[in-house]
Amino acid sequence: MKKTCALICFTFLSFFAFSQWVWQNPLPQGHSLLSVCFTDANCGYSVGESGTILKTTNGGTTWNVIKSGTGEDLFSVCFPSPDLGFSVGSHGIILKTVDGGSVWSVIDGGISNDLYSVFFHDQNTGYITGEKGTILKTVDGGNTWIKLGSGTTRVLYSICFTSNDTGYVVGEAGITLKTTDAGLNWRQWPSGTRYDLKSLCFTDETTGFAVGDNGIVIKTLPGDTSWMVLRGGTAISLTSVYFNGLNTGYAVGWNGTVIKTIDGGWNWATLSAVTPHDLSSVYLTDSGKTIAVGKSGTMIQSNDGGMNWETLPKGTTAGQSWVELNCGTQNYISSLWFTDANTGYAAGMFGTILKTTNGGDVYIDEAKLLLLPFTVFPNPASSAITIDWSNAKPGNYSINIFDVSGKQLMQDYLPDQSSLTIDISRFPKGIYFVRLSSNEGTGVKKIVVL
Numbered sequence: 001m002k003k004t005c006a007l008i009c010f011t012f013l014s015f016f017a018f019s020q021w022v023w024q025n026p027l028p029q030g031h032s033l034l035s036v037c038f039t040d041a042n043c044g045y046s047v048g049e050s051g052t053i054l055k056t057t058n059g060g061t062t063w064n065v066i067k068s069g070t071g072e073d074l075f076s077v078c079f080p081s082p083d084l085g086f087s088v089g090s091h092g093i094i095l096k097t098v099d100g101g102s103v104w105s106v107i108d109g110g111i112s113n114d115l116y117s118v119f120f121h122d123q124n125t126g127y128i129t130g131e132k133g134t135i136l137k138t139v140d141g142g143n144t145w146i147k148l149g150s151g152t153t154r155v156l157y158s159i160c161f162t163s164n165d166t167g168y169v170v171g172e173a174g175i176t177l178k179t180t181d182a183g184l185n186w187r188q189w190p191s192g193t194r195y196d197l198k199s200l201c202f203t204d205e206t207t208g209f210a211v212g213d214n215g216i217v218i219k220t221l222p223g224d225t226s227w228m229v230l231r232g233g234t235a236i237s238l239t240s241v242y243f244n245g246l247n248t249g250y251a252v253g254w255n256g257t258v259i260k261t262i263d264g265g266w267n268w269a270t271l272s273a274v275t276p277h278d279l280s281s282v283y284l285t286d287s288g289k290t291i292a293v294g295k296s297g298t299m300i301q302s303n304d305g306g307m308n309w310e311t312l313p314k315g316t317t318a319g320q321s322w323v324e325l326n327c328g329t330q331n332y333i334s335s336l337w338f339t340d341a342n343t344g345y346a347a348g349m350f351g352t353i354l355k356t357t358n359g360g361d362v363y364i365d366e367a368k369l370l371l372l373p374f375t376v377f378p379n380p381a382s383s384a385i386t387i388d389w390s391n392a393k394p395g396n397y398s399i400n401i402f403d404v405s406g407k408q409l410m411q412d413y414l415p416d417q418s419s420l421t422i423d424i425s426r427f428p429k430g431i432y433f434v435r436l437s438s439n440e441g442t443g444v445k446k447i448v449v450l
Helices: 001-016
Strands: 032-036 042-046 053-054 064-066 076-077 084-088 095-096 114-121 128-131 134-139 146-149 158-159 166-170 177-181 186-187 199-201 208-211 217-220 228-230 238-245 249-253 258-263 270-271 278-284 288-293 300-303 333-338 344-348 354-355 375-377 384-388 396-403 408-414 420-425 430-438 441-449
Touching: 032 288, 042 076, 042 084, 042 278, 053 146, 084 114, 128 158, 128 166, 166 199, 166 208, 208 238, 208 249, 228 375, 249 278, 249 288, 270 408, 375 441, 384 430, 396 420, 408 420
Parallel strands: 032 076, 032 278, 076 114, 114 158, 158 199, 199 238, 238 278
Antiparallel strands: 032 042, 042 053, 053 064, 076 084, 084 095, 114 128, 128 134, 134 146, 158 166, 166 177, 177 186, 199 208, 208 217, 217 228, 238 249, 249 258, 258 270, 278 288, 288 300, 333 344, 344 354, 375 384, 384 420, 396 408, 396 430, 430 441
16 A cells, blocks of 8 residues: 555656646745755755756845756756756756756766765766765766766765865765775775764865764864764754855754854754754855755755844745745645735635735745743843743743854753843853743844853
8 A cells, every 4th residue: 555655646746747737835846855056156056856946046035946857856966067067866867957057958877776966076077876885977077977886785875075086975874985096996984873974075175074864973084094973962863064164064954953063063053943844955155145955845044154044935926925924834725815015814724824014025934933022131241141031931941042153052941930040251252142942932132241
């Protein structure tokens, strides 16, 4: 019965992808997004389930659906130049564009295994990894591919090259591979873990990071012949890691998890995102914007180092951007009403309520923006502050304090309390943020330490 159901679902998705039906809710589409990359501060691409390809030309403010010509899931996207791009996915699918993503062509890679990662060192030389130890290489800009010997049958999830000759691969059961001869030979490195490693990123030729299941984070250092296991501060599985420079990096994972480091990976802080959905890929643009994508078409971004996140627009025309007041949902919408040219409401199954206040210009997920009432005093302060939430509903609360870079300085869980006094005399002078969280919502206050 399960096999029959899976076949029916796949048939439906294939029909949906190639028929004349067009997504109306959510917009621009609702398939899970699995990879994102940018060619510059404005131009970016995201790929995902059922051949989904999206493109933005304004830094992620709006996204447009591009026809891929395939119904296969796309797991990875890479652009070695503004015009030349590749995406790979299920059943050996390889797509190539030479016009900045307007038209995509299917390339025969001579393989039917699922392909999970594509990386180009320059416009001619590229690599792909996938299941059953698959490593493919091209030296002619992706027109033809040859299979390399990896020495393993493990699933290889991510690949990265730091020079013409030196490259790294991570994958299933903690496997890590390294080549120093442009992929002709690969040797295994001890990783220190048996968890699946899903993503790989290098900050320079010798310093790299990998993340994976159960919150595993590992790092290699110059001169090392193995990996060091770091404390990522979470047990939730991580799916993607990306660094912008030597010190600042982000990793994302299940249940909307986002962690950040500003000291080269030695310490990681868990940030507050705006979605409960699994996140699949994270990217830092040239302008300093952090963008993550994931399940059911989720797109979130931060412009301030991860302190605050917002859901990216899911529509590109007036009246198609909505503020979600209730839970994040894709339930059926059954009623729509506008009170004026700007303010409108929609309602649907299971208590769904959506609202727009600007004719639909911007999407914001207000499920995570329900403000909890609390006060912080004195503010400014130099020795101690008291946080009081006696006007909020009784329950279990947590308090976090962050500095302006997003680094978490304190975390405390407070069942059945309504206030807390905190010694801040050890904090350097500056601006900090206090976050109060519960199942009811979240509140954030700025404090100044003198």
